[in-house]
Amino acid sequence: MVKWSDFERAAIQDIFSKINYDVVGSAALSRCLIVYPWTQRYFGSFGNLYNAAAITSNPKVAAHGKVIMAGLEKALKNMDDIKTTYKDLSVLHSEKLQVDPDNFNLLGDCLTIVVAGQLGAAFTPEVQGAFQKFLAVVVASLRKQYH
């Protein structure tokens, strides 16, 4: 059972209340596909991912960025049991999508950079600490059903 301090809960809720899911989801996924090009292998059905311009203007990438943010919001709404909340999602990424779980951290890093850019000075070290802990629990929950 993950323990969250009042500060951590408030900081994480505040981040999600401030960011635009469409902007952040698309920017984080695009960044991941550009910075770590091997992640493109999982998105063969998304069409043109040949360069940064293609990726950042690809509507399927933008749409999936929103899907990822909706997935994170489920974790946000179930902070005390993200593991159970993510059980099916973990099975999906493991068995059907066969996503190498190391990639979860890469997307998480890209998300952190995008959120930091959006929040600026409000993304203090203490706030980042809460956000990284949230992402660490999300990643651990997504890895849980991998065998």
Ligand code: HNI
């Ligand atoms: Ni992920 C589908 C959430 C990381 C590749 N992913 C989803 C769906 C959600 C989701 C929600 C939709 C499930 C459904 O249709 O029921 N993915 C998340 C979250 C993270 C994450 C919260 C981590 C923060 N996914 C990753 C990573 C990769 C990835 C790191 C590959 C590099 N995900 C996929 C692919 C799909 C997917 C591929 C299917 C997309 C499609 O529509 O074909």
